Amino acid sequence: MFRNFAVRAPMRLLVLFGALLLSACAAGPLQYDELVESNQYTTPVELLDTPFHPQEAYQCGPAALATILQVSGVDDATPERLADQVYLPERQGSLQMELLGATRRASRVPYVMAPTLDALMTEVYAGNPVLVLQNLGLPRWPMWHYAVVIGYDPEDQQVVLRSGTTEREIMSLRRFERTWKMADYWALVVTEPGVLPESAEPLRYFEAVAPLEQQQRWDVAIEAYQAAAEAWPGEATSFIGLGNIAYQQQRYGDAEFNYYQAIEINPEQAATYFNLAWALVRQAKFNAARSAANEAAQLAADDERMQQAPALIEQAIEDTQG
The missing domain is CATH 3.90.70.10 (Cysteine proteinases)
Structure with a gap:
């Protein structure tokens, strides 16, 4: 069973969560023998x-x-x-x-x-x-x-x-x-806030946390993303989530910091640059915002939405200076 969901964020932010296999088909052999034999x-x-x-x-x-x-x-x-x-x-x-x-x-x-x-x-x-x-x-x-x-x-x-x-x-x-x-x-x-389940896997855990962000249950989501960042420092999604929450709370400097952390881990994700560009615009860092938007467009040459990033950011800069 595949379950898709999109998380809406204000200010044109993009949220980077995909579909995730949540349950297995009931076909196939029982796992009983393998578990017992593993001792x-x-x-x-x-x-x-x-x-x-x-x-x-x-x-x-x-x-x-x-x-x-x-x-x-x-x-x-x-x-x-x-x-x-x-x-x-x-x-x-x-x-x-x-x-x-x-x-x-x-x-x-x-x-x-x-x-x-x-x-x-x-x-x-x-x-x-x-x-x-x-x-x-x-x-x-x-x-x-x-x-x-x-x-x-x-x-x-x-x-x-x-x-x-x-x-x-x-x-x-x-x-x-x-x-x-x-x-x-x-x-x-279910565990206490900020405590990962012992068997937690990154993708499954991020899909569990994303609806909390969508529902603006930000305190719980922040604790969850922070715990994930500590457990899986090589996963950019934790920092993207923290950046998105910070942006929605108008903590633009924190959003910028977390997006840069995500980019350091995964420099090929165009949407992270696009989100970063918006955080930079809100801080009047216009040249850096333009650079981030251009990077987003270059990384996603086949994505029509990303191709519009430079123009959208330029319009936002004009509106801000306005």
Whole structure:
């Protein structure tokens, strides 16, 4: 499933996020054998302090989300408060989109994990419970259910979940994977602001953060981009995001600094030069703005929008001097 989105920013800024593969097709062999044979997870783990919210009929979404949000420090996240945000009466359940939206409203980054058992175990062993979507029915007649993985027993090859009305549900790893696979291995992990999930990958993480920037939840987005910049100093996207937020907050000097940081990492990205040109115009650095706009046009000779960059910046300079 590919999901495209565009982030709107004022002052003609361009945001550099593309489509990202968020879930895997359910086809293919189970990952169970590879995980067991790797002998990577040899000690049992169980996150005993994970809250438990017995789930009423069709209310597994609010309850599971409340569980992981509370672990991330959102103390007032209760199933009752979340139900209005994520529960759809006409569907008698919750869609993933609603869970992601409610997580952002709680000032958290909803990180949709890579669709692998290894990623799931990485998070659980790091102390992060993982919300998973399962199909407890059949492919043709699904029975969708949200649960929270809190443990694993490698000796008996069993997974421990907070699930339904069962505080400590034990399920064989093989059966768990089958139910998870029929839901395209969809899983969500949430951490405290500024803390990356243990299994985080740059592209997945940046797509998780971008909607927060779009919604002007800037404090959370800034913390997220700063954490990403520290974890992945070779990724220009962190600095582009910080630059875009600074520009929208009219901190043009900070925007300029971050765009230059991004250009140092990736000097071939035309849109970064275009954004830089606008930050320079706002500071009356007109010659530097012209140079940045020209660079954008030269780097993207086949992009009609970038070819207009010098003229747009020249018009902005005239308006400013005006």
